[in-house]
Structure formats: structure tokens, C-alpha cells
Amino acid sequence: MNYIENKVIFITGASSGIGKAAAKSLLELGAKVFDFSRSRQLADEVDHPNLRSFRGDVSVEDDVRNGFMDCLQAFGTVDMLINNAGIGMVSLDLATTDLDTYEQMVNVNMRGVFLSNREALKVMKPRKHGHIITVISMAGQRTNPNAPLYCASKFGARGLSSGLADQAIKLGIKVTDVNPGPTDSDYWGDRQVPREKFLKVEDVARVIVFVLNQPEEVVIREINFDNMKFLA
Known part of the structure; x- marks a missing residue:
């Protein structure tokens, strides 16, 4: 069965990476996709x-509100x-990390989720x-000394999503956290990391589509996954 056909799906950050791969897959299944992105x-x-x-920024209240109205x-x-x-920026040493880096990370990864959830819930x-x-990350479950x-920000997003799930299920609204391990995307920039051991954005997109394409009565609260090569 295709439970996605004709559904209206609002995706933040659909212009690249995981969002782009998911949007393309959902369009192929007959969904109506609304891409809310800051850049291209x-x-x-x-x-x-x-x-x-x-074109809008998930951390800006008016942008999110106007995006949903559109x-x-x-x-x-x-x-x-x-x-x-x-977003993810290098913040190896908290003693030398500037406040702007902190605020950008929290504003996009937590505030953006809150603002988008709030507008979606109104509908x-x-x-x-x-x-x-909410595409969170395994970084929302296990800490990493290289990216505190x-x-x-991901632990915070997970807490927000989990709390919302407890509220929303009583209203007939499903809430799911999708937690991929390291994924080969623009997130890494020019950092020297073993991308050949990472998930591909298409892998994550397939998981998102799987979760959305479940019968109405099936609720998946959280799904965690990694590349086998990364875990070995």
C-alpha cells in the first residue's frame, strides 16, 4: 500500500542532503512536497x-510562519x-568556543524544530x-567529545520531540525521531573523516519514507540506525 500518495509533506532543509533525497523519493510516491530551505x-x-x-530560515519565527501560510x-x-x-560546526574546545557558534547551533537544531512543530500543530x-x-541523530543519544x-542541541531536540509525542498521540498525531549515525553529507565540509563507512543520504531517506508509509494505526516512536562498516 502507498499511504503517502497525495499527502502534503512540509520539509525543512530539502534543498540538499537528506532532505533533498527524501523529497525526491516522496515526489515519486505521489506526495505533494513543500520545501522550506534557507539557501538554494x-x-x-x-x-x-x-x-x-x-526561502526561509527555520530559526526565524516570521519565516516559519510565512512558510506554513504559503x-x-x-x-x-x-x-x-x-x-x-x-547545522553542525566544529566546537572541539568549549573553553575557546564563541557564543555565536553556540547560538547558531541551538537556534537551528532546537529553536527551528520548536517553531516548525508549533506551526504544524496549528493545522x-x-x-x-x-x-x-524529526531527523535528529545518534548524537542525540550518545555524546561525542569532538562535538559537545x-x-x-540534538539531545535537546530529542527531548522536545519525545515530550511532544506524549502529548500528540492523544490527538491522533504521530511523532517519530529518526536517528541516523554518521551520514555522508555537506555537514562534514572538508574535515578528514571516513566517509566510506558512513550512511548515504539515500539510506536515511529510505528510512524516512518507510516511517511515513505506515498504516494510520502504526506508530514508530524512534528509529536508530548506522552503517555496519562504521560499527565494525
Whole structure:
């Protein structure tokens, strides 16, 4: 069964990486995809009648509000939200990490999730229907001495999502955390890391599609996964 066809799916950060791969897969399954991205837009690359794009920053309240309004004007509703936008910056030594780095990490990875969830819930609660996915990370479950701020922001996002799940299930709204291990994406920049052992963005996209394409009564609260080569 295809439970995604004709569903309106709002994706933050769909212009690259995991979000882009997920958007393409969802369009192929007949979904209506709304791409909310800060930089380049998916619609500049993909020509599809069920795709709309909006340039905005998930950490800016007015941008998020206007993005959801634009989605409602284009498609009439929001059935599913994928919180995918995120950033990660090098913060090895907290003693020398500047406040701007901290604020950027928290604003995108936590504040952005809160703002997007809030707007989605305004649409989903009256209908008593919807599904919110947050792409967090295994860094939201296990700390990493090389990225303490990134882990902190992801732990916070996971706490927010878990608390929302407890509230939302009573309203008929499903909430799922998708926690991939290291993924070969733009996140790493020019850092020397073993990308050949990492998940591919398409791997993560397949997991997202799997979670969304479940029957209405099936609830997946959290899904964790890694590349076998990374764990070996």
C-alpha cells in the first residue's frame, strides 16, 4: 500500500542532503512536497507539479510562519512535517568556543524544530491527524567529545520531540525521531573523516519514507540506525 500518495509533506532543509533525497523519493510516491530551505531551492533543480519551495530560515519565527501560510495557500493543508534542517560546526574546545557558534547551533537544531512543530500543530490539532518526523541523530543519544555543542542541541531536540509525542498521540498525531549515525553529507565540509563507512543520504531517506508509509494505526516512536562498516 502507498499511504503517502497525495499527502502534503512540509520539509525543512530539502534543498540538499537528506532532505533533498527524501523529497525526491516522496515526489515519486505521489506526495505533494513543500520545501522550506534557507539557501538554494529544490524547485530550481527539480521540475515537478507537486513541488513548491519557500526561502526561509527555520530559526526565524516570521519565516516559519510565512512558510506554513504559503504551503496552506499552495496545497490547502499539511499532513506531515519533516524537521530536517540542521547545522553542525566544529566546537572541539568549549573553553575557546564563541557564543555565536553556540547560538547558531541551538537556534537551528532546537529553536527551528520548536517553531516548525508549533506551526504544524496549528493545522494538525483541529483535524486530529498528522505525522511529525524529526531527523535528529545518534548524537542525540550518545555524546561525542569532538562535538559537545552539536550533541547538546540534538539531545535537546530529542527531548522536545519525545515530550511532544506524549502529548500528540492523544490527538491522533504521530511523532517519530529518526536517528541516523554518521551520514555522508555537506555537514562534514572538508574535515578528514571516513566517509566510506558512513550512511548515504539515500539510506536515511529510505528510512524516512518507510516511517511515513505506515498504516494510520502504526506508530514508530524512534528509529536508530548506522552503517555496519562504521560499527565494525
